[in-house]
Amino acid sequence: MKSVGIDIGSSSIKIVEMTSSSKGFQVTQFIEHALNIAPGADQELEVIEFLRNFTATYDANQTKFILALRQDRVAIRNKFFPFNDRIKISKSLAFELEEDLPFSSENAVFDAKIVRTVGGGAEVLACAAPKVHVQNCIQRGQDAGIDPAIVSAEGTALANVFEKWNEAPPALLPPNIALNDEDNRPVRHVQLILNIGHSRTLVSAFEGNSLIAVRSVLWGGKNIAEAISKKYEIPFLEAIKELQTKAFILTNKQGATFDQVTFSDTIAKSVRELARDLQLSILELKSEFNAQIDSIGLTGGVSQIQNIGPFLTQILEVPVNRTSTLDLIPNVLFERSAYNGAKAGVALGLAIEGFKKPRNPPVNFLRGEFAKENHQMKMFWEKWGHTAKVVAAAVLVLFVYTSLRESFSVSLADRTQEVLKDQAKTVAGLRGRNASESGIRKYIRDNKKRAADLKTLASVANMNSALDVIKKVNDATPAKTAVTLDVQQLSVTDALVQMQGYVNTPQEASLLQQSLTNITSDGQVRTQRSTLKPLNGRTAFSFSFNVDRGIQKVTR
Known part of the structure; x- marks a missing residue:
């Protein structure tokens, strides 16, 4: 096949x-x-x-x-x-x-x-x-x-x-x-x-x-x-x-x-x-x-x-x-x-x-x-059609009998639905087939979802990318004549920036730390223990600081 x-x-x-x-x-x-x-x-x-x-x-x-x-x-x-x-x-x-x-x-x-x-x-x-x-x-x-x-x-x-x-x-x-x-x-x-x-x-x-x-x-x-x-x-x-x-x-x-x-x-x-x-x-x-x-x-x-x-x-x-x-x-x-x-x-x-x-x-x-026509089904109906009609009539009689027994419970269910529709129309403005339990739940979910979507869109509309943050770090770094900088690690996780590398002297590290405060969101550049191997004639540094990614806080 x-x-x-x-x-x-x-x-x-x-x-x-x-x-x-x-x-x-x-x-x-x-x-x-x-x-x-x-x-x-x-x-x-x-x-x-x-x-x-x-x-x-x-x-x-x-x-x-x-x-x-x-x-x-x-x-x-x-x-x-x-x-x-x-x-x-x-x-x-x-x-x-x-x-x-x-x-x-x-x-x-x-x-x-x-x-x-x-x-x-x-x-x-x-x-x-x-x-x-x-x-x-x-x-x-x-x-x-x-x-x-x-x-x-x-x-x-x-x-x-x-x-x-x-x-x-x-x-x-x-x-x-x-x-x-x-x-x-x-x-x-x-x-x-x-x-x-x-x-x-x-x-x-x-x-x-x-x-x-x-x-x-x-x-x-x-x-x-x-x-x-x-x-x-x-x-x-x-x-x-x-x-x-x-x-x-x-x-x-x-x-x-x-x-x-x-x-x-x-x-x-x-x-x-x-x-x-x-x-x-x-x-x-x-x-x-x-x-x-x-x-x-x-x-x-x-x-x-x-x-x-x-x-x-x-x-x-x-x-x-x-x-x-x-x-x-x-x-x-x-x-x-x-x-x-x-x-x-x-x-x-x-x-x-x-x-x-x-x-x-x-x-x-x-x-x-x-749907494609099924010829086998057509032949089956020609052979067993009369029997199927008799069985269908018997099922119909059974169904009518069952329906009569349940008529009272169905009428109570209908009354319940009418009360539910009235409340749905009054409170939520739902009409017709929407005025049901599932319709009311859907009404609540849709409104909650719509509000959450609007807040989420507003929060990320002006978000800065990781590349934008790296550009700010590059722009804030002192000139090569002032600091001989060798960056070994640089990561951006949400608003946290972590940076490790080498400079020539502790004075250059201090100057670099002071320059980076201009792009922080809280004016602080924290010094951490460096995980880099010491090098002769070079000073290792490790800084971490927070930046503004342009994300607005979403309140629930």
Whole structure:
């Protein structure tokens, strides 16, 4: 059996083929077809022609073709359900997501991915996509001669590369605190994976090996190419070639030529736009999950820009390094190059979707009116339909009998709900379906969250970076003619700066200590015991002092 993941991007089509056998799974092939990105080019026709020629070589009865919706066309929300039955979760999705969706739930297709079970409940990524986008994806496949077995989403597909996709979701014991206790939530250690493409960046948040959130940022290599085109007044396609072959960011401009510095600054200025969007996404994740971002991995074509990782590390103050998706998968039968590892991520995840088991099923929007017809079920109904009708009638009679017995208790419950709605309307201004116990709890949480977010944003709006602090230390240091300074260690932790090194004389150490008081927040530079080895003719020093990072105190 073969599973073929097809990732249709804005600049190229990436295809990964996987096969299953008695020995396990093998990644047998990776193909990339570049699309014409010139303004006015008919990419849709090019996509259909290429896929039609490519898929003609496969046996449709022995192959699953997996397509994906663009992530910005899929709404994903992290929800907690007090039960972990997949059928109940599926039936509850439309109700739970009704207020969170930017489109009508009546015109959407829903599915869910269980992140983990917690006691009798489940943390779930609830997914919704407008029917029109699902229909367009199916139509594109049919035009290309493909009958897709699964229509998934880019974010959940990419997660397969980093998760244990062939195992059931992890099961955890319930925590000691209430799940809705916002003030005592534990810190969640999160790793981000950035898949930077031609026009968009996919931001996936993982806690351990579990995907907990997905964001789509409208920024990609196209933005850098446009900046290069504008700076050097060259055609867009030529700027793309320059980006693909020569792109770099200088981490140290010493010894670089004027042209190199100009080219680097042009790219760096554009990448800063991505960094600003990432800072907002990180702040959102910290607010929603009480998350601590431990590291960031880079993949996608734009991740191959030289020194983009160190550059983002300086801005975000979080370690940023490249991640090769192919290195995470065993049994790859083609070259594990850095280029292939950066490009194949989403297509590889889509191919994995075709082999996932019911214990951890794929995200699939082929549901409801888009569900594939089951001929075996049709034959079963023709044979056993009459018996099923009789059984259904008996169940209906039993249900009516049970309902009559419970009518009294239901009427009491209805009266309770009416009183609750009246109080919700009077106190919180909630109406309709929002005037319920869960609606009132949500009202309280949302207002507390909104107030906390505003305070957090205000506190970090003017925060100085560690590089700014180091610049202040450099500016405050006396001239070389006054102090012969050799700094061995310099660290900035929150507002505390620690500095160790050598000078020629104790008088120079005293002069340095007095100069540094100008940048302290309390006018004091403390002397500590130096851990450096003594040197002949040199005086070791160790200072610590506090600086103003520009962080406003947040009061609860």
